[in-house]
Amino acid sequence: xxxxxxxxxxxxxxxxxxxxxEIITCxxxxxxxxxxxxxxxxxxxxxxxxxxxxxxx
Amino acid sequence: xxxxxxxxxxxxxxxxxxxxxxxxxxxxxxxxxxVDIREAVFNxxxxxxxxxxxxxRCVSTVKGMHxxxxxxxxxxxxxxxxxxxxxCENKFxxxxxxxxxxxxxxxxxxxxxxxxxxxxxxxxxxFPIVIKPLSGSWGRLVSKINDMDCLESxxxxxxxxxxxxxxxxxxxxxxxxxxxxxRVNVVGTKVVxxxxxxxxxxxxxxxxxxxxxxxxxxxQLKDITEKTVAALGEGVLGIDVFETKKGLLVNEVNHTMExxxxxxxxxxxxxxxIIEYCLSKIRL
Numbered sequence: 001x002x003x004x005x006x007x008x009x010x011x012x013x014x015x016x017x018x019x020x021x022e023i024i025t026c027x028x029x030x031x032x033x034x035x036x037x038x039x040x041x042x043x044x045x046x047x048x049x050x051x052x053x054x055x056x057x
Numbered sequence: 058x059x060x061x062x063x064x065x066x067x068x069x070x071x072x073x074x075x076x077x078x079x080x081x082x083x084x085x086x087x088x089x090x091x092v093d094i095r096e097a098v099f100n101x102x103x104x105x106x107x108x109x110x111x112x113x114r115c116v117s118t119v120k121g122m123h124x125x126x127x128x129x130x131x132x133x134x135x136x137x138x139x140x141x142x143x144x145c146e147n148k149f150x151x152x153x154x155x156x157x158x159x160x161x162x163x164x165x166x167x168x169x170x171x172x173x174x175x176x177x178x179x180x181x182x183x184f185p186i187v188i189k190p191l192s193g194s195w196g197r198l199v200s201k202i203n204d205m206d207c208l209e210s211x212x213x214x215x216x217x218x219x220x221x222x223x224x225x226x227x228x229x230x231x232x233x234x235x236x237x238x239x240r241v242n243v244v245g246t247k248v249v250x251x252x253x254x255x256x257x258x259x260x261x262x263x264x265x266x267x268x269x270x271x272x273x274x275x276x277q278l279k280d281i282t283e284k285t286v287a288a289l290g291e292g293v294l295g296i297d298v299f300e301t302k303k304g305l306l307v308n309e310v311n312h313t314m315e316x317x318x319x320x321x322x323x324x325x326x327x328x329x330x331i332i333e334y335c336l337s338k339i340r341l
Contacts, residue, residue, distance in 0.1 A: 019079065021093050022071040034070065049070070054118040056194020056264075057295055057311035 003043040007031045014043060023048050062087040064335055065108035065133075067094050067124050069115045073317040077328035078114065085332060094120055099127040109339045110134045112331070114313060118146055118192060121313060134338045136331075137292035137312050144289050145312035147191050149227050151289070158288030161281065161306045163187075163299070164230040171212045174226055175205065181230040188228050194311070195264035201231060232299045232306060237261060239272055239298040239305075241282050242319055242327055244334045246291045248274055248282050250325040252318070269318045281305045293331050 001014050010028035014035075018024075022035045024045075032048035064087050068075055071091070082089040090108070094115060098104070111128050113135060115121030122142060129139045137145075144150050155162040164181045168174045178186065185203045188211060193199070202208045215223040237255040241248055251274050256267035263269055272278075278298065285296055285307050295314030299306045316327045 017076075019071045019076070019091065021068065022076070052117065053197070054192065055116045056118065056197070057313050057315055 001041050001043060003035075003045050005029060005031070005033060006045055007033075007047060012045075018043065062109050062336065062339060063107065064089050064332075065106065065111040065128075066091045067111055067113045067115055067121070067128075069093065069095055069117045069120055072116070072315075074315050074328075075114050077317060077320060078112065078331060081326070081328035081332045084329070085336070087336070094124050097124070099123065101127070101131050104131065106131070106133060108133050110136065110335050112136045112335050113142070116313075118194070118313070122146055134340060136335045136338055137294070138290065141290040141292045141294070142312045145294070145310045148189055148193075148309060149191055149225070151310050152227075152229075154289050155285065155307055158284070160284045160288050161304060163232050163306055163308060166228055168226050168228070169224060171209060171216075174208060174212060174228060177228075178208075181228060185231040186228050187231050188226060191222060191225055191227050194262075196260040196262035199260055201259060202228075231259075232301060232308075234259065234261065234299055234301075237267075237270075237300075238308070239278065239300065240269075240319065241274075241278060241296040241298055242314060242316055242325075243282060243286060243292070243294040243296060244327070244330040245293075245337070246283070246286050247330075248279050249327055249330050250274075250316075250319050250323045251278060252322055263318055269322045271323050277305055281307060285310060293334065 002011050003014050005012055005026040008029035012027055020035055024033050033045040034048040036046045037044035113121050113125055125135050125139045125142050128135050144154055149167050152165045166177050185201050188200050190198045200211055237253045238261040240252050240254055242250045251272040252269040253272045254261045254263055254267035261267045295311035297308040299308050320327045
């Protein structure tokens with residue numbers, strides 16, 4: 001499956017096992033992206049949230 | 058017909074670690090529901106959660122802790138338990154528990170003023186010392202303080218720029234490490250894997266560039282880990298251990314441990330161990 005990077009508009013390959021809210025990296029611009037919507041083979045990506053102070057283990 | 062077990066995977070984003078857990082859960086045949094708690098409404102009087110157990114995997118500590126509070130209050134077992142999460146999410150509380158149960162750990166104290174910090178430096182053996190936020194991860198906002206000038210600057214910054222949480226100064230003795238520390242992965246009460254995190258920097262989080270290498274689980278490492286679990290409680294824990302000339306020290310205990318690098322480097326199916334542990338927590 002493919003999706004469009006919302007930042008650089010590159011076409012990215014994604015696996016069939018992609019999950020909602022999954023974080024992936026654009027193979028072109030290397031930005032982190034979040035899967036916002038999956039409808040059949042149409043995947044919407046948004047820029048991933050920025051790291052916040054309380055993030056971690 | 059036998060009711061299928063239902064596991065809720067709580068998250069605020071799906072990372073590599075959560076993908077491994079999803080795959081491991083699917084192999085068991087249980088019903089897995091993936092819950093983005095950013096979309097949740099946690100009202101004990103109006104909810105329809107019917108999980109047998111939830112696994113809390115939120116990258117946001119604040120959100121994850123509140124999710125645990127909710128699910129525990131409505132009687133759904135959680136991994137990790139609220140009690141161990143409450144200990145681990147605060148470094149001072151973790152240190153207090155380790156000290157109380159005589160688990161070797163770096164010297165530490167907590168103060169609320171610069172003057173008291175200056176008075177107590179000798180309790181840590183003098184400079185250099187380390188200051189950390191009470192709640193934090195990935196080596197963020199951790200500073201090595203080499204002298205009094207540095208101490209004054211950092212405490213002023215925290216007082217002026219930080220919120221109330223940053224006005225409680227948690228200070229630790231600086232431990233000279235051999236270019237690495239050890240991350241031990243515990244599931245339940247069992248040590249399942251360990252890695253060295255190697256770095257030329259004194260901060261050895263992999264998030265700060267440290268490289269993971271497989272580490273043998275020696276009897277000393279197993280012993281200090283078991284003491285830590287006995288002191289704090291069991292769970293899915295990432296325990297950070299320092300090697301010193303005087304022996305091993307437990308630095309921190311993480312309650313939402315990341316493990317994809319450990320799984321890759323060691324070959325241990327940590328995700329599978331975690332799912333099995335979750336199933337063991339179901340009340341029959």
